[in-house]
Amino acid sequence: MSAEAPRRRGVDAKAVYVISVAADLVGMHPQTLRNYERTGLLDPSRTQGGSRRFSDADIALLRRIQQLTRDGHNLEGVRRILELEREVLGLREELVALKETAERTMRETHRSYRRDLVPLRQAAVLWQAARRKGA
Helix, strand or coil: CCCCCCCCCCCCCCCCECHHHHHHHHCCCHHHHHHHHHCCCCCCEECCCCCEEECHHHHHHHHHHHHHHHCCCCHHHHHHHHHHHHHHHHHHHHHHHHHHHHHHHHHHHHHHCCCCCCCHHHHHHHHHHHHHHHC
């Protein structure tokens, strides 16, 4: 996960796990986690001393990477899949926001309609009746 990429929603982003614990949680070697960081797949937090700290979101990402590699994807393929998944998530969020804006605009437009306008047929009948009385 790159530094600018958002953390997964609904997953705690507090970095608490040292690399050995994170590796144990996902069943990987710590060197594999370092390699994922080096290739840009993962971006764990760092302490002031420079030690890596992994969050629950990082653990979820590692499990997703593990699943994709088990499915036969190489690391470049995994990187691209994760990038596309983040893009799709962003587009879905944007679509929801646009739908809400469109619905709100439509409701405001409907509320602005003048309720005192008379349909054309009724107006024509009233005008003809008034013309006959005045003629």
